[in-house]
Amino acid sequence: MSWMLLWKxxxxxxxxxxxxMTIVVTIGGALDIRRLFERLKEDRxxxx
Amino acid sequence: xxxxxxxxATKTNFTxxxxxxxxxxxxxxxxxxxxxxxxxxxxxxxxAAGRNVGVWLGVASMTGTExxxxxxxxxxxxxxxxxxxxxxxxxxAGMVTFVIGVTxxxxxxxxxxxxxxxxxYYGRRYGNRTRILGGIILAGGGILNMGLFLKVGxxxxxxxxxxxxxxxxxxxxxxxxxxxVLVYTVLGGMISVIVTDYxxxxxxxxxxxxxxxxxxxxxxxxxxxxTVESTMGAGGFNPFVSExxxxxxxxxxxxxxxxxxxALWPTAVARALAMESTEAVKRGFRWSSISxxxxxxxxxxxGICALVFxxxxxxxxxxxxxxxxESSPNGEPPANALYxxxxxxxxxxxxxxIGIVSAAMIAAFMSTHDSxxxxxxxxxxxxxxxxxxxxxxxTKTRVLLTRISIVAIGVYIWAWGLFYKGRDDIWDYMAITGxxxxxxxxxxxxxxxxxxxxxxxxxxxxxxxxxxxxxxxAPIRDPVAGVVLAALGREAxxxxxxxxxxxxxxxxxxxxxxxxxxxxxxxxxxxxxxxEDSEATEGAT
Numbered sequence: 305m306s307w308m309l310l311w312k313x314x315x316x317x318x319x320x321x322x323x324x325m326t327i328v329v330t331i332g333g334a335l336d337i338r339r340l341f342e343r344l345k346e347d348r349x350x351x352x
Numbered sequence: 353x354x355x356x357x358x359x360x361a362t363k364t365n366f367t368x369x370x371x372x373x374x375x376x377x378x379x380x381x382x383x384x385x386x387x388x389x390x391x392x393x394x395x396x397x398x399x400a401a402g403r404n405v406g407v408w409l410g411v412a413s414m415t416g417t418e419x420x421x422x423x424x425x426x427x428x429x430x431x432x433x434x435x436x437x438x439x440x441x442x443x444x445a446g447m448v449t450f451v452i453g454v455t456x457x458x459x460x461x462x463x464x465x466x467x468x469x470x471x472x473y474y475g476r477r478y479g480n481r482t483r484i485l486g487g488i489i490l491a492g493g494g495i496l497n498m499g500l501f502l503k504v505g506x507x508x509x510x511x512x513x514x515x516x517x518x519x520x521x522x523x524x525x526x527x528x529x530x531x532x533v534l535v536y537t538v539l540g541g542m543i544s545v546i547v548t549d550y551x552x553x554x555x556x557x558x559x560x561x562x563x564x565x566x567x568x569x570x571x572x573x574x575x576x577x578x579t580v581e582s583t584m585g586a587g588g589f590n591p592f593v594s595e596x597x598x599x600x601x602x603x604x605x606x607x608x609x610x611x612x613x614x615a616l617w618p619t620a621v622a623r624a625l626a627m628e629s630t631e632a633v634k635r636g637f638r639w640s641s642i643s644x645x646x647x648x649x650x651x652x653x654x655g656i657c658a659l660v661f662x663x664x665x666x667x668x669x670x671x672x673x674x675x676x677x678e679s680s681p682n683g684e685p686p687a688n689a690l691y692x693x694x695x696x697x698x699x700x701x702x703x704x705x706i707g708i709v710s711a712a713m714i715a716a717f718m719s720t721h722d723s724x725x726x727x728x729x730x731x732x733x734x735x736x737x738x739x740x741x742x743x744x745x746x747t748k749t750r751v752l753l754t755r756i757s758i759v760a761i762g763v764y765i766w767a768w769g770l771f772y773k774g775r776d777d778i779w780d781y782m783a784i785t786g787x788x789x790x791x792x793x794x795x796x797x798x799x800x801x802x803x804x805x806x807x808x809x810x811x812x813x814x815x816x817x818x819x820x821x822x823x824x825x826a827p828i829r830d831p832v833a834g835v836v837l838a839a840l841g842r843e844a845x846x847x848x849x850x851x852x853x854x855x856x857x858x859x860x861x862x863x864x865x866x867x868x869x870x871x872x873x874x875x876x877x878x879x880x881x882x883x884e885d886s887e888a889t890e891g892a893t
Contacts, residue, residue, distance in 0.1 A: 306589075307436070307437075307586075307589035307590045308436070308577055308581070308589050311436040311439050311577075311589060312577065314439060314442075314443060314649070315439075315649065315653065318442075318446070318642070318645050318646055318649050319561070319564065319646070319649075319650075321642045322557070322560075322561070322642055322643070322646045322650075323561060325411075325639060325642050325643065326554075326557040326558065326561070328408070329408050329411050329412050329415075329553065329557075329639075330412075330553075330554050330557075331408075332406075332407070332408025332409075332411075333408040333409045333411070333412040333550045333553070333554075334550075335406075335408070336406030336407070336408050336409035336410075337409060337547060337550060339406060340406070340409065340543075340546070340547075344543065
């Protein structure tokens with residue numbers, strides 16, 4: 305395999321994976337933020 | 353800036369609509385810092401978000417932190433100068449991160465110890481004096497490392513907006529961006545860092561993909577590759593050929609930096625230590641291997657696209673940057689390659705879209721600065737000031753000291769950005785300043801976690817040995833290399849000096865030197881308790 309072909313494949317595959325990851329992390333991260341604040345609120349209430 | 357390039361930078365598509373988008377984005381980030389302030393009630397909440405960060409939020413935050421505007425800028429510079437051959441750095445970074453996500457090398461056992469910072473681990477494993485020295489070196493090397501972040505990030509803003517001809521633009525942009533980051537980081541600590549990182553990830557990821565798609569649509573997929581081939585030859589694709597920008601030593605150095613970037617660098621490790629479980633850490637690293645690849649790959653590609661764009665659409669700019677060895681139209685030296693990508697983006701993207709992409713880049717800038725500021729300041733307080741303090745510091749005092757440290761570091765990077773005049777590539781500058789810390793850290797962490805005979809004296813000496821990486825900085829390297837070459841009876845011209853002591857050679861040499869010091873001193877001076885244990889065991893048998 306030539307270097308040029310290798311980098312073409314690497315670029316396409318990586319951007320494809322990153323596109324999928326962006327969607328997954330955007331949705332999963334929003335749910336994680338909600339959970340984070342619930343737990344922080346519990347911690348704060350316990351301290352109070 | 354080269355006058356011709358400064359003049360060209362004014363021909364940008366950036367309009368008042370784009371300014372509105374950028375300002376709105378900045379205000380949202382600031383508001384988040386103010387809103388989440390009320391949750392930062394303990395030191396654990398302030399510097400580790402109460403260890404309540406889930407996998408996806410951890411991935412978003414790690415990506416936001418490690419994909420800074422500085423990364424985009426220096427990577428675009430590498431792509432502009434080195435072509436597709438620079439892709440090897442991205443591939444190595446991604447592969448190493450994935451392997452660490454599978455094996456948990458360093459990060460998983462470190463998370464299991466329950467420490468908040470790396471020097472805290474040094475303290476548990478090697479004693480208090482190693483913790484304090486480790487904290488000083490980590491914070492010192494790290495702060496030096498981020499010294500050019502503000503300046504280079506501001507270069508993007510002034511380049512893409514067309515403000516570059518105004519003498520006041522750089523210091524004003526630097527001050528404004530820094531002030532915004534300081535406000536929300538000081539107020540909300542890790543909680544606001546994590547939440548803003550998430551929003552910055554979303555804006556940044558979509559911005560990167562959009563700009564990349566537009567670049568390919570404008571320049572043509574095959575044309576990008578054939579232009580690099582005609583301009584750079586084989587060196588534009590093969591990282592090992594002599595006529596290229598890299599070489600075998602450089603590739604080896606980048607492989608080690610791949611380990612450093614995800615498993616040793618304190619800001620990345622801080623995310624691992626803030627995650628809810630060891631399994632979440634490993635899963636997070638496996639997913640982050642994609643973003644650790646993309647954080648280099650897309651900016652390299654943008655740098656390459658800038659080169660192709662100038663060659664085909666702006667031949668005078670191509671000459672101003674010295675592409676293909678051509679001389680500048682006004683006879684000046686070649687322009688700073690860091691400006692190539694912002695100029696290209698400023699011409700490629702239409703009004704409105706350029707505002708979104710600029711907001712994404714500012715997001716990258718802010719998400720890196722907030723994490724770095726918090727990381728170094730928490731190390732200064734937790735691992736240097738607190739252990740040295742005669743009395744136990746309460747939470748309120750620690751949070752206050754952390755906030756003061758954040759502001760002090762901010763002032764330093766503002767001043768350093770204005771006054772440092774090193775000639776290093778930005779990436780090489782960062783690799784060398786980072787090496788001051790991570791060469792010692794690699795020995796101490798890997799040795800402490802996986803080698804029973806690692807001793808506190810060996811650790812202490814290894815930390816000091818790691819500081820020898822400072823030789824790689826241009827203002828120190830050049831006279832040192834000149835003296836050595838003269839002693840060897842060889843010519844000490846600037847070209848010969850640069851070829852003799854490359855950053856890769858200094859970096860690899862420092863790692864070997866530090867590991868040898870660590871192993872030899874640990875064997876010669878074992879810890880007293882372990883020595884007694886060993887003697888007792890031998891006596892029993």
